[in-house]
Amino acid sequence: MPSTPRQGATKAIGRKNENSRIYAYPLPLVLEPPEPPIRWIPNALGLFGFSSFRVLNPYCKGIFDPDTKSVWITNSGDSLILWRRGFFGKGNLSRSEPSWHARQVNQRAIAGGVSTAEEITAKRRAERKQFKLDRAAALAAAAQEAEAAFAAGGSVSPTPTINIPSAATWKPSTPLVAGEADSKSPVINPDVETNDVEDIEHLQLTLPEAFFLIWALRCLGLSQSDPTAQQEMSLSDIWLSFQNIHLGPSFKSAAQLLSPPARFDNPFLINYVVYHHYRSLGWVVKGGAKFCVDYLLYRRGPVFHHAEFALVVCPVYEDPTDKKSSPFELQNTEPFSWSWLSTINRVNSQVQKTLILTYVTIPASAKYSPQILLTPSCLPEYSVREVTLRRFVPARMRD
Amino acid sequence: MDESLELPSLTPKIPQPTDSTEGADEQSSGEEDGGPDWTKIPSGSSKFSVRPVIPKRGEKDFEPSEGSALQQHMLGQMRSAMFDALNVPRTASNKSISYAIWIPHLRRAHVTVARGTLFNGMGHSVPRPLSPGEDDSLGEEKLHKRLELLPEETLYLIERGSMFCWMEGDVPTNIGPAWEDVAGFPISVQQAYAEMIGKDDLTLEKYQIYAYLKRLGYVVTRARPPTPFYPTPAPYIPKRSMFNWLLRFWGKIFTGIYALFSRKRNWWRPLHLGGWWDKHTNYASIFSSLRFLPAGHSRPLMPHKSTQLGTTGDTTTITSPYTIFYNLYKPSTPFRKTAPPPPDFSLVVVGARKTPMPSLLELTSLFDLLPEEPLPPPRQRHPTQSKPLPVPPVPAPTTSSVQTSTLTLGFSRLSRWIYPNWFRNGDAKVQPAVRKINPFQALKFGKKNIVIAVVDAGTTNFYRFGEGAFEEWPMV
Numbered sequence: 064m065p066s067t068p069r070q071g072a073t074k075a076i077g078r079k080n081e082n083s084r085i086y087a088y089p090l091p092l093v094l095e096p097p098e099p100p101i102r103w104i105p106n107a108l109g110l111f112g113f114s115s116f117r118v119l120n121p122y123c124k125g126i127f128d129p130d131t132k133s134v135w136i137t138n139s140g141d142s143l144i145l146w147r148r149g150f151f152g153k154g155n156l157s158r159s160e161p162s163w164h165a166r167q168v169n170q171r172a173i174a175g176g177v178s179t180a181e182e183i184t185a186k187r188r189a190e191r192k193q194f195k196l197d198r199a200a201a202l203a204a205a206a207q208e209a210e211a212a213f214a215a216g217g218s219v220s221p222t223p224t225i226n227i228p229s230a231a232t233w234k235p236s237t238p239l240v241a242g243e244a245d246s247k248s249p250v251i252n253p254d255v256e257t258n259d260v261e262d263i264e265h266l267q268l269t270l271p272e273a274f275f276l277i278w279a280l281r282c283l284g285l286s287q288s289d290p291t292a293q294q295e296m297s298l299s300d301i302w303l304s305f306q307n308i309h310l311g312p313s314f315k316s317a318a319q320l321l322s323p324p325a326r327f328d329n330p331f332l333i334n335y336v337v338y339h340h341y342r343s344l345g346w347v348v349k350g351g352a353k354f355c356v357d358y359l360l361y362r363r364g365p366v367f368h369h370a371e372f373a374l375v376v377c378p379v380y381e382d383p384t385d386k387k388s389s390p391f392e393l394q395n396t397e398p399f400s401w402s403w404l405s406t407i408n409r410v411n412s413q414v415q416k417t418l419i420l421t422y423v424t425i426p427a428s429a430k431y432s433p434q435i436l437l438t439p440s441c442l443p444e445y446s447v448r449e450v451t452l453r454r455f456v457p458a459r460m461r462d
Numbered sequence: 463m464d465e466s467l468e469l470p471s472l473t474p475k476i477p478q479p480t481d482s483t484e485g486a487d488e489q490s491s492g493e494e495d496g497g498p499d500w501t502k503i504p505s506g507s508s509k510f511s512v513r514p515v516i517p518k519r520g521e522k523d524f525e526p527s528e529g530s531a532l533q534q535h536m537l538g539q540m541r542s543a544m545f546d547a548l549n550v551p552r553t554a555s556n557k558s559i560s561y562a563i564w565i566p567h568l569r570r571a572h573v574t575v576a577r578g579t580l581f582n583g584m585g586h587s588v589p590r591p592l593s594p595g596e597d598d599s600l601g602e603e604k605l606h607k608r609l610e611l612l613p614e615e616t617l618y619l620i621e622r623g624s625m626f627c628w629m630e631g632d633v634p635t636n637i638g639p640a641w642e643d644v645a646g647f648p649i650s651v652q653q654a655y656a657e658m659i660g661k662d663d664l665t666l667e668k669y670q671i672y673a674y675l676k677r678l679g680y681v682v683t684r685a686r687p688p689t690p691f692y693p694t695p696a697p698y699i700p701k702r703s704m705f706n707w708l709l710r711f712w713g714k715i716f717t718g719i720y721a722l723f724s725r726k727r728n729w730w731r732p733l734h735l736g737g738w739w740d741k742h743t744n745y746a747s748i749f750s751s752l753r754f755l756p757a758g759h760s761r762p763l764m765p766h767k768s769t770q771l772g773t774t775g776d777t778t779t780i781t782s783p784y785t786i787f788y789n790l791y792k793p794s795t796p797f798r799k800t801a802p803p804p805p806d807f808s809l810v811v812v813g814a815r816k817t818p819m820p821s822l823l824e825l826t827s828l829f830d831l832l833p834e835e836p837l838p839p840p841r842q843r844h845p846t847q848s849k850p851l852p853v854p855p856v857p858a859p860t861t862s863s864v865q866t867s868t869l870t871l872g873f874s875r876l877s878r879w880i881y882p883n884w885f886r887n888g889d890a891k892v893q894p895a896v897r898k899i900n901p902f903q904a905l906k907f908g909k910k911n912i913v914i915a916v917v918d919a920g921t922t923n924f925y926r927f928g929e930g931a932f933e934e935w936p937m938v
Contacts, residue, residue: 089745089938116743206527213532279732279752298730336755343752345938362937371902379822381764398818401916405923417906419930422822424763440729446756448763449930450825451908457678457924460807462794 082366088148089345089363091282093119121148123283125273127296129308134273134285135265139164142266145283150347150364151276152268157181159349159365163264171260194233201227269350270305270331271338277301278439279339302439305331309391325436327444328389328425333378336423336445341374354414355407357421373416375407382427408452420450552623560625563646564616564654569661571616571627573609580624583681583797584615588691612688613658614672620654621673627654662688667917668787668811674922679793683802685786685809695789695802698833727754749938757933759909763826783817784810784824786831790913807913808832814918820927825912829929832910837899901935 095117123141125134136142136152142161145151154161162179169182178186205225212218268276276283278298285296296304306329337358341348347361351373359370377395380386386396399407411418426444435441526533561575573585589605611619619625628646649657659666675682687694733751742748789805791797810828820828908928916923 090748092748094742094744094748118742206530210527210530210532213535278730281731281733339752340755340757341932343749343755344932344936345749372905377822398821400818401814401918401923404819404925408925419932438729439732440727442729443754443756446758446761447933448757448759448822449908449932450822451906451928451930453906453926453928455807455913455924455926457675457680460792461679462792 079367086147086150086364086366090280091121091123091144091148091151091276092280093121093148095119120282123276125268125283125285126288127273127285127301127304128288129304131267132270132308134268134270134283136268137265139262145266145268145276150349150361150366151272152266154264155267156264158184161264161266164260164262167260190235193235194228194230197233198228201225269334270308271335274301274305274331274335275339275342279342299438303437306436324433326385326389326391327428327431327436327441328378328380328385328391328393330391330393332441332445333376333393333423333425336442336447337374337376337421339442340447354416355410356418359416360419369414370416372419373407373411374419374421377420377422378425379422380425380427382429385425385428404452408454412454418452420452422448422450424448554623558624560619561628562611562616562619562625563628563630564649564657565630566657568610569613570610573611573625576609578624580619581609582799583683583791584619585609585611586692586799588689612684612692613661613664614669617654617658617669618673618676620649621651629653629657663787665811665813667813670917670920671809671811671915671922672788675788675790681791681793681795681797682809683789683791683805685789685805693800693802695804698804698831700830746936746938749936753933753936758931759826759829759929763823782820782824782827783812784820784828784914786828786912787811804833807911810912810914812914812916814916814923820914825927825929828912828927829910832912834909835907835911837904838907840899840903901937905930905932905935 121141121144123136123145124138125136125141128135135155136145139161142152142154146160150159153159154163156163157166157179158181160180162181166179166181169179205227208225273283273285277285278301285301286292286294287296303325306325309330334357338348341358341360347364349359349361349365349370351357351359351370354373356373357376358374360372360374361370362368375395378393380396408418424446426441431441431444435444558577559575560573560577560581562571562573564571570588572590573581576585586609587607588610589607592604592606616625616627620627627649629649631646633647634645658664659669672682683694684692685694732754733748742751786808788809788811789802790807790809791803792806795803795806797803808828808831906928908930910929912927914925914927916925
């Protein structure tokens with residue numbers, strides 16, 4: 064029996080509650096309220112601005128991989144923490160959440176318990192295809208019927224007898240299979256299958272993501288991909304190598320100090336400023352290449368809602384001579400043509416996202432000593448401004 | 463119909479035959495692409511009696527099937543509907559037509575007979591000396607106020623068939639008593655285009671935008687007066703009240719003192735965790751202590767000398783095509799020609815092929831000219847309930863409320879910083895009352911808006927650029 068709408072609704076609510084529980088923490092840090100020996104003590108302390116909250120820092124381990132310009136989290140426990148608490152990174156074999164292993168297990172068990180996001184999408188696409196075929200067939204039948212009616216009596220608009228399915232009314236014609244699968248699933252013992260599959264997936268973090276975790280939250284430690292180097296990289300090493308990596312392959316090695324002078328227009332710095340700005344405002348920031356943009360902003364996270372905003376990062380040189388001398392070919396430093404702007408805007412309004420032009424000013428290098436770029440103290444010299452873009456349709460704005 | 467669109471406050475007139483055809487045409491132009499549905503437009507025989515009936519449109523046939531008699535029949539029906547509609551002679555009543563004379567050296571049309579409600583949002587009065595020869599005996603020039611039209615206004619009325627226009631010349635016109643001392647010859651629409659485009663900064667693109675918006679019922683005026691007699695709304699001057707000044711002054715002093723006494727920030731450790739002094743009792747405080755990057759349009763943008771945009775009178779600077787050209791008033795906005803209110807929208811017109819989108823500098827200089835807009839009212843679930851409410855008078859009360867809200871916000875932030883725990887419970891009560899607006903809507907709307915009309919060989923696109931303020935609406 065197909066599920067009634069009410070059942071569907073309760074299912075959705077259940078899933079929502081479940082997600083709220085799994086993804087309860089917006090950051091990998093967990094704040095733990097203390098268990099006071101005497102009740103009034105924390106309140107009294109709070110009055111003076113003190114608190115005895117404990118911060119639980121998971122302190123994850125990552126490996127810096129210069130070739131892919133990313134940071135790998137190979138420990139699956141760490142990956143899970145970073146994904147579930149703040150949606151950092153993506154699985155290298157998955158769309159977002161590292162779910163490759165679960166998919167493999169599901170596939171072997173044929174009907175697993177919970178489908179992964181990729182499986183749900185595949186199922187939806189197959190259904191959609193079937194719906195389109197059904198609709199085309201119904202439309203053709205209706206046209207034939209109308210044709211016949213016209214030939215018979217010259218009536219132009221007969222009431223059609225064939226029901227043309229719409230997206231709202233169409234139902235997949237295979238609910239029985241799903242029901243069978245449901246009844247079967249307890250029989251299969253997934254444990255046997257799970258042991259066969261080795262989890263070869265890792266979580267990959269972009270450099271701004273990694274630096275945010277390392278520097279701002281201090282919950283990630285980084286080591287070199289070179290297995291001989293046992294030590295963790297120092298913050299200063301990380302800071303310089305994340306910048307150097309954009310200078311080309313010859314500057315990959317970390318400790319190489321700024322043989323070309325460090326520059327304010329390093330792509331890592333610009334992207335980090337944008338990433339940090341929106342993260343600090345509480346947004347979940349993910350890449351947006353799928354939608355012609357640089358970043359997408361989610362309010363709580365991708366599992367809860369669709370992204371609300373699509374950001375295009377437009378760097379603005381305060382001093383145009385810096386642009387001429389730049390080794391980086393930064394994108395979007397020049398204003399777009401109208402046709403391109405229209406393209407991006409169309410793509411994003413089609414998927415209910417608002418396009419935001421995020422302008423990042425690049426400080427004029429002449430004003431600062433090059434020493435400022437050796438530490439993150441240069442970050443407050445940048446500034447971020449947004450310009451929102453929407454189409455204006457005069458016919459609809461008349462009131 | 464057209465006129466009743468433009469001024470809905472007036473009692474609607476009985477649609478005249480010509481108007482009804484035009485009105486129907488415009489309704490279909492609301493659907494942007496594709497040609498008009500000719501079956502909507504009444505054919506010649508029924509034009510005086512029957513209002514156009516909009517037939518129900520059916521499903522689109524995606525695949526033309528060969529040899530389908532039904533499809534052939536439908537196509538034929540549509541085609542004949544189009545020819546019928548085009549066959550109707552376009553007529554206008556003599557009583558509703560206005561008369562004007564175009565004076566080339568003034569680049570204005572002098573309206574001798576003004577008829578119809580269109581003139582409620584068009585034309586301005588200019589004192590001109592009476593024509594020479596008449597008052598010579600007095601020895602001094604006598605000024606006489608008369609109604610004049612800008613080039614785009616003249617062209618629009620001629621093209622619309624609402625006005626006969628003569629070009630000033632030697633031939634006596636001999637039309638009627640009002641035209642005794644007028645000499646000239648009548649001009650056609652084509653002549654009018656040739657004569658008026660290019661006068662007084664009116665490009666073809668700007669005229670196309672003007673005509674499109676006028677047809678939709680907007681009142682469109684020039685933002686920069688071409689002559690001192692042209693009435694424009696009082697320019698927006700950023701408010702620098704004593705209160706604001708004091709606020710900023712004390713803010714500066716406090717930040718100065720704070721900077722003096724606070725430890726120098728260790729840039730390798732932006733966030734302090736785990737100390738007994740640490741004040742993080744919730745995620746909001748962690749996030750807010752990470753907000754140390756400068757953001758927002760309120761901080762001055764420091765452009766390099768070579769890229770600075772031109773202020774008036776500066777010779778070395780680059781002139782930008784992004785200047786506000788038209789002021790736009792919605793049809794529902796009460797508009798007085800002699801004292802125009804602040805515009806509903808400010809419009810820039812550019813050509814799509816010649817001009818790229820505005821740079822940040824150009825956008826900032828446009829935003830600097832505009833007042834902050836109040837947030838749009840929250841979307842109503844039941845639009846019928848909102849109907850009896852009058853249109854709220856916009857600027858005064860909202861700006862003050864914005865000020866107080868930023869003040870209280872600043873105060874609460876300050877106090878939260880001093881006593882983080884104290885305000886934890888209080889916040890929960892206060893916040894929802896202050897923020898009834900959906901933050902997404904506020905973020906999308908921005909604080910200031912500029913409309914840019916982009917014209918590509920007659921195809922128009924309008925974009926709205928808003929001054930975003932994400933830093934004012936943190937999600938946590």
